Amino acid sequence: MSIIVTKPGILTTVQDLGRTGFRRFGIGPGGAMDRTAARLINILLGNDENAAVLEMHFPAAEITFESECIFAVGGASFTPFLDGVEIDNWRANEAQAGSSLKFVDKISGNRSYLAVAGGFTVKEWLGSSSTNLAARSGGHRGRRLELGDRLAIGDSPNEISSRPRWISPAMIPRYSRFPTVRITRGAEYASLTAEGKDVLATAKFTITGDSDRMGFRLKGDVISLIEPQEMLSSAVNFGTIQLLPSGQMVVLMADHQTTGGYPRVGHVVECDLPVLAQLGPGDSVAFEIIDHLDAEKLYIENERNIGVFRAGITVGR
Amino acid sequence: MAANEYPRIFQLGESAITVEFGDSISETLNDRAVSLAERFDRAPFPGFIESVPAYASTTVFYDPVAVRRAFPDFNAAGDAVKVLIDSAIAGLDRRETKTAKPIEIPVDFSAECGLDLEALAVRSSLKVTDVISIFTARIYRVYMIGFLPGFAYMGEVDERIASPRKETPRTLVPNGSIGIAGRQTGIYSLDSPGGWQIIGRTDVSMFRPEDEEPCFLKAGDHVQFVPAS
Structure with missing residues (x-):
C-alpha cells in the first residue's frame, strides 16, 4: 500500500501532532499547523489521531494511489479532484489503485491535510513522524516531498467497502480570513502602555508575507511597553505572541524555536490556533482577551467534543 | 514599575507554566532552573509532558485534561501544577551544586x-x-x-x-x-x-x-x- 507523488506542490510535508520531550535540547514539537484538521480526518478514518498526514500548501501536491485506499481531506479548501471528479473536504473517499488526486483551486485557508486509512508510514524520529525542516530530520527523509517520492501506507482496521462518512460541520473550526482569535494575557502584558493594551484588544493585524510555519508576523498599529525591557531567553510555546522592538508582534507557530527573549504579550488559546493557522499573507486577525481560567475551560471542552466525535465514529463502525 | 518578586510563576498558554528565578545570568539561578526541570523529569506528575530549563527559568509543559483528571479538587489544571511547582521549589534549596568534570x-x-x-x-x-x-x-x-x-x-x-x-x-x-x-x-x-x-x-x-x-x-x-x- 502506497502513494506516489506526481507533483510535489509548493510545500508538502509529512506531519503528525508533534514531537514531545526534546524541547530542552532545542528540538521543538513541530507537527501539523492546524492540529484540529489533522485529528478530525484521522479519527474519521479510524486512525489514531496522531497518525501521519500530509500537510499541503497551494499549489498543492498531486498524488497517485498505488493501491485501493480510503482517504480524507480537511483544513483549507483547495478543491480536490479524484480522477477528474470534484470531492468534498471532511469526507471519507475511496480511491482505486491508479486513482489520482489533485487540487485545482484555492478557495479558502492555506493548509490542507490528506489522511489515509492506516496513516502514512515513515521512519519515526524521536517518537514522531513530523518533518523538522530546520533539523533536516523526521517525516520523509527530513525534507519536503519531491517528485517521485513514494510513501507507504500502514495497515488499516477499516474495510475498504465501509459506507461513506463525514464530519459534522459543528466539529469543524470556524475558519475565516478575518477571524477574531481568543488570547490570554502573557507575562509582559502588564508592562504594556494603556494605549498598547487598547491596540491589542481592538485593532486588526495583517499577516505579512514573511510569515511561515515558524511564525506569523503581524502588521498593525504600534504597541509600546511602559519602559524598554531587557529579557533573558526562556521557553516559548506554539501561540505565544511576542512583541518585537519595532512595536510589531509575531505569533509563534508550529515550527517555532524552543526559546525566545522578546516580551510575551499574550498566548493564542489552543482551540483557536487552527483558525489562526489557516491564515496567509494579507489576511488579518483581531484578538479578544479572555482569562486563563476560561481558556482552560475552552481547552477541556474542545477535547471533550473531539472525544465524543471519536466515540461516535468507533461505535458507528 | 515595582520590582519583580522572584520566583515569578505564570502561565505560558493553557498547557505550560514558567517559573522565573530572577533576571540575571548566574550559575546559582541556572542551577535552580536545571534542578527544578530535572526534578520533574525524574518524578513526573500525571499529565506532565516535559520541562525546559533556560538561563534563569524553568517551563513545565503539561496536558490540562490529564492534570484535571488526576487533581479534581483544584479549580483548574494550572492551579494544580502551580502547587506542584511551589512544593518542588521548596525542596530545591538544600540541594548541593553538582561539580561534574568539564x-x-x-x-x-x-x-x-x-x-x-x-x-x-x-x-x-x-x-x-x-x-x-x-x-x-x-x-x-x-x-x-x-x-x-x-x-x-x-x-x-x-x-x-x-x-x-x-x-x-x-x-x-x-x-x-x-x-x-x-x-x-x-x-x-x-x-x-x-x-x-x-x-x-x-x-x-x-x-x-x-x-x-x-x-x-x-x-x-x-x-x-x-x-x-
Whole structure:
C-alpha cells in the first residue's frame, strides 16, 4: 500500500501532532499547523489521531494511489479532484489503485491535510513522524516531498467497502480570513502602555508575507511597553505572541524555536490556533482577551467534543 | 514599575507554566532552573509532558485534561501544577551544586575557521593568540539549549573579548562554528544563518539526529575549549 507523488506542490510535508520531550535540547514539537484538521480526518478514518498526514500548501501536491485506499481531506479548501471528479473536504473517499488526486483551486485557508486509512508510514524520529525542516530530520527523509517520492501506507482496521462518512460541520473550526482569535494575557502584558493594551484588544493585524510555519508576523498599529525591557531567553510555546522592538508582534507557530527573549504579550488559546493557522499573507486577525481560567475551560471542552466525535465514529463502525 | 518578586510563576498558554528565578545570568539561578526541570523529569506528575530549563527559568509543559483528571479538587489544571511547582521549589534549596568534570571540546582557531577572530582581536586591541588564550582559559557553563537543535548558550566570556553580534548576520555559518555574542559563547549545531562573531570551529558534532540522545550538551554542563593540535 502506497502513494506516489506526481507533483510535489509548493510545500508538502509529512506531519503528525508533534514531537514531545526534546524541547530542552532545542528540538521543538513541530507537527501539523492546524492540529484540529489533522485529528478530525484521522479519527474519521479510524486512525489514531496522531497518525501521519500530509500537510499541503497551494499549489498543492498531486498524488497517485498505488493501491485501493480510503482517504480524507480537511483544513483549507483547495478543491480536490479524484480522477477528474470534484470531492468534498471532511469526507471519507475511496480511491482505486491508479486513482489520482489533485487540487485545482484555492478557495479558502492555506493548509490542507490528506489522511489515509492506516496513516502514512515513515521512519519515526524521536517518537514522531513530523518533518523538522530546520533539523533536516523526521517525516520523509527530513525534507519536503519531491517528485517521485513514494510513501507507504500502514495497515488499516477499516474495510475498504465501509459506507461513506463525514464530519459534522459543528466539529469543524470556524475558519475565516478575518477571524477574531481568543488570547490570554502573557507575562509582559502588564508592562504594556494603556494605549498598547487598547491596540491589542481592538485593532486588526495583517499577516505579512514573511510569515511561515515558524511564525506569523503581524502588521498593525504600534504597541509600546511602559519602559524598554531587557529579557533573558526562556521557553516559548506554539501561540505565544511576542512583541518585537519595532512595536510589531509575531505569533509563534508550529515550527517555532524552543526559546525566545522578546516580551510575551499574550498566548493564542489552543482551540483557536487552527483558525489562526489557516491564515496567509494579507489576511488579518483581531484578538479578544479572555482569562486563563476560561481558556482552560475552552481547552477541556474542545477535547471533550473531539472525544465524543471519536466515540461516535468507533461505535458507528 | 515595582520590582519583580522572584520566583515569578505564570502561565505560558493553557498547557505550560514558567517559573522565573530572577533576571540575571548566574550559575546559582541556572542551577535552580536545571534542578527544578530535572526534578520533574525524574518524578513526573500525571499529565506532565516535559520541562525546559533556560538561563534563569524553568517551563513545565503539561496536558490540562490529564492534570484535571488526576487533581479534581483544584479549580483548574494550572492551579494544580502551580502547587506542584511551589512544593518542588521548596525542596530545591538544600540541594548541593553538582561539580561534574568539564567536557573538553577541541577547537580549530585557524583563519578559515575563525572567520571573525582577526577582526575581534583588532577591535579588542589584542593579538589573536591572546584572544585564544583568554577564551580557552575559562570553563564555561551551558545555560540553556535553544535557537537550533543542540545549540548551547554558554557563558560568560572574559570582558576583554566580549563582542556584540554582527550588524549584518551571515546567511551561512558552518556547523561547528564557535561564536561570541556579548559575553555569551555558543557552538552552531547545524549550518545556519547567524550573527555571532565566529572565532573557531570544532569537529565535535553538537547535534546527532540518529542518536538516541541527539544533542551533545545539555543545560548545566561545563565545557572546556582546547586548541586542536
